Amino acid sequence: MYGSNRLVLAHFWAAFIAFIVAILLGAWQMLVRSPLHHWVDPELYYRAVTAHGTTLAYVFPTLVAMGFGYALCAVSLGRPMHGVRLAWTAFWLVIAGAAMAIATVSAGHATVLYTFYPPLSGSPYYYIGILLAVMGSWIWIGLMVSHFGRWKRDHPGLPVPLAMFAITAGALLWAWTSLGVGAEIVFLILPNAFGWTATIDPGLARVLFSWTLHAIVYFWLIPTYIAFYVLLPQAAGGRLYSDRLGRIAFLQLLIFSMPIGLHHLFADPQIGAGFKFLHTVFTGMVAVPTLLTIFTIPASLEIAGRLRGGRGVLGWIAALPWDRPLVLASAFSLLMLGLGGAGGLINMSYALNSSIHNTQWVTGHFHLIYGGAVVIMYFAIAYELWPRLTGRPLAAPSLVRLQLWTWFLGMLIVTLPWHLVGVMGQPRRMAYFDYTDPALAPQAIWVSISAVGGFVLVFSALLLVGVLLASHRGAAVGQSPLKFSLAVHPPRFLPASLNGFRIWTLLVVALTIANYGYPLAQFLFLEHTGVPAYAVQAP
Amino acid sequence: MTNGAREGSPDPRFAVWIGTTVVLFLVAVVVGFIWLPSVQKSPGAADFWGALCRAVGLPSGTGRASVPVAAQSASNVAWTVATRRQLTQGNAIRGGEQATTCNNCHGINGISADAAFPNLAGQSAAAIYKQLEDFKSGKRNAEVMGVYVSQLSEQDLLDLAAHFASLPNPYAATVNTSNSADSAARHLIEVGDPLRNLAPCAACHGPLGYTFGAPGLQGQQRPYLEQQMQALAAGSRRNDISEQMRSVARQLTVSEVEMLAAYYSNVAGFAAR
Numbered sequence: 001m002y003g004s005n006r007l008v009l010a011h012f013w014a015a016f017i018a019f020i021v022a023i024l025l026g027a028w029q030m031l032v033r034s035p036l037h038h039w040v041d042p043e044l045y046y047r048a049v050t051a052h053g054t055t056l057a058y059v060f061p062t063l064v065a066m067g068f069g070y071a072l073c074a075v076s077l078g079r080p081m082h083g084v085r086l087a088w089t090a091f092w093l094v095i096a097g098a099a100m101a102i103a104t105v106s107a108g109h110a111t112v113l114y115t116f117y118p119p120l121s122g123s124p125y126y127y128i129g130i131l132l133a134v135m136g137s138w139i140w141i142g143l144m145v146s147h148f149g150r151w152k153r154d155h156p157g158l159p160v161p162l163a164m165f166a167i168t169a170g171a172l173l174w175a176w177t178s179l180g181v182g183a184e185i186v187f188l189i190l191p192n193a194f195g196w197t198a199t200i201d202p203g204l205a206r207v208l209f210s211w212t213l214h215a216i217v218y219f220w221l222i223p224t225y226i227a228f229y230v231l232l233p234q235a236a237g238g239r240l241y242s243d244r245l246g247r248i249a250f251l252q253l254l255i256f257s258m259p260i261g262l263h264h265l266f267a268d269p270q271i272g273a274g275f276k277f278l279h280t281v282f283t284g285m286v287a288v289p290t291l292l293t294i295f296t297i298p299a300s301l302e303i304a305g306r307l308r309g310g311r312g313v314l315g316w317i318a319a320l321p322w323d324r325p326l327v328l329a330s331a332f333s334l335l336m337l338g339l340g341g342a343g344g345l346i347n348m349s350y351a352l353n354s355s356i357h358n359t360q361w362v363t364g365h366f367h368l369i370y371g372g373a374v375v376i377m378y379f380a381i382a383y384e385l386w387p388r389l390t391g392r393p394l395a396a397p398s399l400v401r402l403q404l405w406t407w408f409l410g411m412l413i414v415t416l417p418w419h420l421v422g423v424m425g426q427p428r429r430m431a432y433f434d435y436t437d438p439a440l441a442p443q444a445i446w447v448s449i450s451a452v453g454g455f456v457l458v459f460s461a462l463l464l465v466g467v468l469l470a471s472h473r474g475a476a477v478g479q480s481p482l483k484f485s486l487a488v489h490p491p492r493f494l495p496a497s498l499n500g501f502r503i504w505t506l507l508v509v510a511l512t513i514a515n516y517g518y519p520l521a522q523f524l525f526l527e528h529t530g531v532p533a534y535a536v537q538a539p
Numbered sequence: 540m541t542n543g544a545r546e547g548s549p550d551p552r553f554a555v556w557i558g559t560t561v562v563l564f565l566v567a568v569v570v571g572f573i574w575l576p577s578v579q580k581s582p583g584a585a586d587f588w589g590a591l592c593r594a595v596g597l598p599s600g601t602g603r604a605s606v607p608v609a610a611q612s613a614s615n616v617a618w619t620v621a622t623r624r625q626l627t628q629g630n631a632i633r634g635g636e637q638a639t640t641c642n643n644c645h646g647i648n649g650i651s652a653d654a655a656f657p658n659l660a661g662q663s664a665a666a667i668y669k670q671l672e673d674f675k676s677g678k679r680n681a682e683v684m685g686v687y688v689s690q691l692s693e694q695d696l697l698d699l700a701a702h703f704a705s706l707p708n709p710y711a712a713t714v715n716t717s718n719s720a721d722s723a724a725r726h727l728i729e730v731g732d733p734l735r736n737l738a739p740c741a742a743c744h745g746p747l748g749y750t751f752g753a754p755g756l757q758g759q760q761r762p763y764l765e766q767q768m769q770a771l772a773a774g775s776r777r778n779d780i781s782e783q784m785r786s787v788a789r790q791l792t793v794s795e796v797e798m799l800a801a802y803y804s805n806v807a808g809f810a811a812r
Contacts, residue, residue: 270596
């Protein structure tokens with residue numbers, strides 16, 4: 001990959017090592033809070049939850065997006081990357097920040113959960129660690145945008161390859177949305193954690209966090225969607241139905257995924273109902289690019305199926321090459337995206353949300369979407385990249401399929417019971433429940449089932465690492481370079497609106513001011529909104 | 540699909556899509572800020588402006604409820620922002636110099652030798668300050684303590700509170716019994732008893748959480764804990780601001796009081812402030 005192999009491999013390996021640790025913690029948490037185990041020290045439980053969330057929210061997907069971004073950049077632009085030294089600096093910043101944050105959590109000095117909502121307050125080193133990791137990813141953003149701009153300058157009038165266009169959209173999305181949590185840490189949390197301020201404003205902190213909280217999920221989703229558009233049709237033996245629809249989808253993700261975050265604060269008193277409604281409307285808009293994708297990707301698969309001889313209304317589905325990891329993973333991903341998306345419609349509705357707000361349903365929802373639909377495509381991306389990065393074939397294709405199947409089934413076994421007990425009223429983020437209580441007893445069986453699912457996921461994750469490790473040791477054979485899907489009608493020219501971001505970025509800023517301006521500005525004149533921090537420190 | 544406009548030529552899509560977004564925004568604003576509030580007639584939104592203010596999140600003139608925070612009869616201390624700020628003004632070194640009298644009963648390191656007197660080391664400044672203030676004002680039975688605190692100034696109380704809060708945490712010396720999950724005492728402490736309206740002790744007194752001003756109980760003297768629960772149940776101690784501890788203590792059986800005191804006096808704190 002034009003000299004980027006080591007860079008990309010380093011990112012993916014660091015990501016998967018962090019992933020394995022987090023998955024083991026996750027399975028342990030599910031076990032100890034289920035009826036299958038006696039209660040444990042809740043401090044240990046929350047410490048594990050904090051490490052699990054911090055790793056999987058700030059470290060794992062960021063490293064995958066960065067590594068995949070470098071691969072897409074080098075291959076789609078067809079030339080070696082510049083700024084490779086900067087890219088390594090970014091990598092080590094992320095690693096150092098992650099290590100710092102996780103060490104602080106492990107020592108028991110920052111058991112604040114990955115959302116670290118003030119007035120909960122932990123050791124400043126935890127927040128500085130997260131900030132360092134995010135700053136590492138800002139270097140990556142700069143590299144992506146600079147490669148995009150330089151290539152465009154060198155090729156006036158030509159369409160930027162879809163892969164590069166999409167990853168740049170993701171980078172810009174992350175640039176804008178990471179400012180929320182960055183500002184929260186720099187201006188509110190650190191001054192308080194260092195003792196420079198006596199009080200902290202939880203309302204303002206939550207509004208700033210919501211700036212990041214929803215769009216971060218779309219940042220995680222971008223590599224998945226890129227794999228759908230630029231890798232899957234090729235892997236399935238067909239063509240991408242429409243290059244332009246893909247660009248429109250990525251532009252809409254960039255524009256609509258950020259000014260909607262207040263739908264996480266439906267139960268927060270500091271936000272007026274009008275703004276909650278406004279953000280609900282725009283949350284509805286962010287479903288549009290997903291609907292476009294759900295149209296374009298099956299259409300592309302249908303082209304592949306029919307090219308492979310599939311006939312009839314559904315016959316093309318059977319004709320698809322299901323033995324290829326990308327095809328199998330994409331089908332699982334779309335199924336989980338559909339289920340999770342349907343649940344999401346309930347979360348985003350002001351009225352319906354109140355019946356599941358802060359219950360285990362929410363945990364089920366985002367594990368299904370992120371842990372399921374998104375992460376299974378990270379695996380598929382790794383399986384697609386590995387032979388190209390190592391020059392050796394992927395080891396044990398049947399184990400690869402078993403890995404994807406177990407991840408899919410394991411995630412359903414984990415998350416569907418969570419949805420159910422959430423509807424039964426189980427709150428999220430509890431270290432233990434008294435299942436002998438008649439009110440809770442009916443939930444016991446479902447919690448036990450989901451805990452078993454956690455170990456199916458551990459098995460699958462270990463299988464993933466085993467296969468990837470083994471693939472480093474196969475016989476070195478020349479591997480065909482990574483190829484991107486060809487569109488049915490490859491664009492020869494594109495209108496400015498589908499080939500650049502300048503004006504769209506302005507629209508993002510304008511929408512942010514419109515949707516977030518007052519909810520943030522009100523803290524300038526609201527009085528008595530600060531409270532003393534609640535320090536979480538081990539003795 | 541290949542005959543799109545060339546780079547540089549005006550692209551009408553910008554106007555169409557940005558226009559659509561603006562229209563969507565305006566419609567959402569009209570519905571969310573004007574139409575819905577005016578038809579929902581929610582409390583505090585009697586007129587159009589009141590409804591609009593609610594939608595924006597601005598406390599409206601009519602909808603603004605003033606919540607007076609004042610000390611209750613149980614105590615002169617109220618946990619206002621001002622009180623909390625005041626607590627940061629304590630000087631631990633000055634407090635240490637003044638604590639010589641305290642040390643006679645509460646121990647030189649804040650760990651008392653006589654089990655009838657509570658350990659003070661590692662408590663929060665808020666918890667110690669409130670009790671001192673209550674002794675001074677007579678809200679808590681001041682037969683013994685009243686003699687010592689009556690001459691102390693407000694600043695003296697703050698300094699003493701800061702001093703004892705700064706002493707090393709005594710909980711480390713106790714046995715962590717957190718694994719005896721099935722014990723009735725731990726159940727009462729970590730789950731409570733909802734049918735008797737008993738909240739879990741650990742939610743306010745640790746180790747699960749600490750409400751402001753509530754003392755941490757891990758490692759506390761067993762006879763002292765028993766004595767205080769009996770006093771609260773009997774009503775001879777009544778300085779709990781909202782009567783929450785009297786309501787709890789009245790519900791506890793004699794054996795539960797003994798059990799809780801035994802459990803707390805032995806449990807190590809794993810999440811002190």
